[in-house]
Amino acid sequence: MCGRVRITRPWSEVHEAMSLIPSAPAQNLRENWNLCLTQEIVAVTSSAESGRIGSLMSWGLIPAWSKEGKMSYPTFNARSDGYQTKPTFRSAWKAGRRCLVVIDGYYEWRPADKQPFALAYADRRPMAIAGLWETWRAKESEESVISCTMLTTDASAHMAPLHDRAPVFLREHDWPVWLGEQAGDPAALVQSYPGDDIEWWPVGKEVGNRRSQGPQLAVPISAGAGLC
DSSP states (O other), rough: OOOEEESSHHHHHHOOOOOOTOOOOOOOOEEEEEEOSSSSEEEEEEEEETTTEEEEEEEOOOOOOSSOOOOOOOSSSEEETTTTTSSSHHHHHTTEEEEEEESSSSEEOTTTTOOOOEETTTTTEEEEEEEEEEEEEEESOOEEEEEEEEEEEOOTTTTTTOSSSEEEOOOGGHHHTTTTOOOSGGGGGSSSSOOEEEEEEEBBBGSSSTOOOSGGGSSSSSSSOOOO
């Protein structure tokens, strides 16, 4: 679920949309229409020391206890029914290493016929997804990897016709609680998003090739293909 995303806007727009502090360092963000597991994805974090900043993290959380800095199973998604207890994610959760994973949209394959669809907000604002992050460090070298995962939950009635799972989308007024900037219960934010402001449309199967790039990947497969 949600294993391919796209981020196509420049860093300056990410900076403004996510209300990063003025001094937040710019990142070398490259347009990516087919971002896959282990590639760099945008993640926003916040702390009392640094304020709200954005970083590029490896997509697919690598826990600190990993011996080789990689996992034998996919960790780009963390299910809402296990992120607090599963060994891979629980340390990040307990330590408060929460982030917002920022994308322009993503792709989903309808289980019934494997038809790929592109999804995005109707107004095309960035999607901010509840995430967790972690730092892995090699024991015998200075190598380190900062990685993240996005939380998923049951799809809403609006989203369920496409897939039974969906990312945990967060509205802007919920960002401060998730990032620890304001008091509140972040776990209460992990819930299904109604999705009535999300559109999806069929796209070509070229997106299934992780080497494929370009805006044509998100174009409807026919001029008459309507938005759902």
